[in-house]
Amino acid sequence: MRSPRNPVPAARLREFIETEAKALGFDAVAVTRPDAIAEAGPRLGAFVEAGRHGTMEWMAETLERRAHPNALWSEARSVIMLAMNYGPDENPLALLDQRDRAAISVYARNRDYHDIIKGRLKTLAQKFAARTGADVKVFVDTAPVMEKPLAASAGIGWQGKHTNLVSREFGSWLFLGSIFTVADLGADAAESDHCGSCRACIDICPTNAFPAPYQLDARRCISYLTIEHKGPIPHEFRAAMGNRIYGCDDCLAVCPWNKFAKVTREAKLAARDDLATPALAELLTLEDAAFREKFAGSPVKRIGRDRFIRNVLIAAGNSNEARLLPLVETLLVDPSPLVRGAAVWALSRLAGQDAFDRLRLAAKEEDDDVNAEWMHALEPA
Template sequence: MRILTSEPVRAAAAGDNLSGVVKARVLAEGFDTVGIADPAAIGGAGEGLIGFLAAGFHGDMGWLEANADKRADPRVLWPEVRSVILVTLNYGPDDDPRPARADASRGAVSVYAKGADYHDIIKAKLKAVARDFADMAGEDVKVFVDTAPVMEKPLAQAAGLGWQGKHTNLVSRDLGSWFFLGAIFTTARLAPDTPERDRCGTCCACLDACPTRAFPEPHRIDARRCISYLTIEHKGQIGPEFREAIGNRIYGCDECLAACPWNKFAQKASEVRFHARDAADNPPLHELLRLDAAAFRARFAGSPVKRIKRDRFVRNALVAAGNSGDQALLDDALRLICDDSPLVRGMAVWAVSRLGGLELKSKLKERYSSEEKDATVREEWERMP
């Protein structure tokens, strides 16, 4: 988004410390920390992105490749940019989310997705800051919240807000790993902050915590193996090699974030907007397996979960059901063998293969496998023991 002033009013800002003024306005809007970076300070992150794409680590995320040049250099995205204002917004949980995964009858939802959609919350706040700054400074601004080709994390490190940990996420001395990022690009020349240094040391807790070994080396992730990618971004069937490791995670994964020792400084999110919503707070699997498209939209209205739509979400719930060992979920899985979506049918076959007895599976395979038109679903029938 671009916000332009109707008339330049640079005289009004003459002599003001623009950096200090905009930082005060950001904090007044309710953000937790703020820093400023020169757009050129993205440094070698652009080269790292090119290597990430060349290795195919982005998987289905073609949008990363489509705008790689703009991600690699903010000045390609907007040649007029002179400064980038980076902000954080805390979403720290009340408790460590990992013990909640012990209840296999429920689906585990990533902490960030248990509240209202952060895109809407942060963008509204950033727009308010940007309008005031544009009016005061007589400069042009653009607002970005995870929906444009911007590499917020290396810019935020350059702005002194944290450093990219070995899990590739930003870590803060003030907020641990639980915070969102937003950015305001501006034509104003603002005083940049001192970059934060890497403070991970020899710790590899985040890498060791990954259930699917998605990190080929520190500071490098193969998204194709990441549970967050598999349950959110990936559009096809989830590979058999990852299903057991996914456990009951139905939307995202918090393991590498939760394992970070810097979370001892994390703060609980104080605002109601990030408190757990009944709709998304580790819901019972038997309810999720019964969702049609309309019920899914109603249940997750206003939640980030809605972005993956019903079929992918029920696919994830079926993986969790197959891992649950809960025979009470078998009837729901059986019903979904005949679902309209091949994505759902395929995972239903797998869930039944885990929950059903040999006699039942033999009868089902004989009844349905020869009639199945989708190749990926047929493969699931063929794998059924």
């Protein structure tokens, strides 16, 4: 472990960090200590114990390291928390009324933020290490770091009733990253909770994913269902998904603190024109190669074409757009059982009884899950 050489006063180091961070495009920077979130570990343990993490086994596997930042690096004495604003130009809730269009979560409408932020974190960490001689380590989301509690303890914001970070300057639209260091930089004061009696984020959730304020059941969350969940979407949530095909911004977008948010984010975080309001008809035609090309560099690419088309078919089934029927019918013979099963559900929502019966009798399906979809579609509503 390299301790700082010729120690520089913490105040001067903080000024250096803030100047360099702003030059790199970060909108907020603050410092906390690795042991500042002692209560986060037990809360995470209770979340996993209750099974609310769903099929995200990695959360259980990394529980100990995630709950205690020093378990990742025992020598760390300070955690520099950084945030980047990705607030949208328009209210994303408006898109939910355009049922022939797909709603992609605001954060995923351009380049993968992991790539953008990690590169800049590394640049800042290298400059800090060169100036101080102190060891540093960089983390952004993919590592088992509880960024939101750390950011709250550093004073960047507070964890709202939707469990996401809320900032008085940027609302609910912040990407987070962290730099751990052996240098002692002191600590900023934690931000207090400013949610008050508001429960807008809880009440708007289409699938009732919040059992109580400040608690999330991921198994009911549309973001989890469309991104992390690998199998068929449970029937009870399909209608509630509407046209949300990747993630869900409802609880973020409805937060009253967004009215104070500054839309200052850079072009790389602005929505690509083709991902702002993509047509379901176009997305339903994507084969694997076209899917990979369209979403190159986007976080959407990580779920793969089959899960993506599954989500688009749910949106098609909710669209009331009969003109999508030919595209849905084509997907009844897709190589992926996951896609075929979702196509059956979309067909049952869009086709008349005669057309549905004709296609059902013509189907030569051997997959049990897909046959279960056909049988479910025959049950009375």
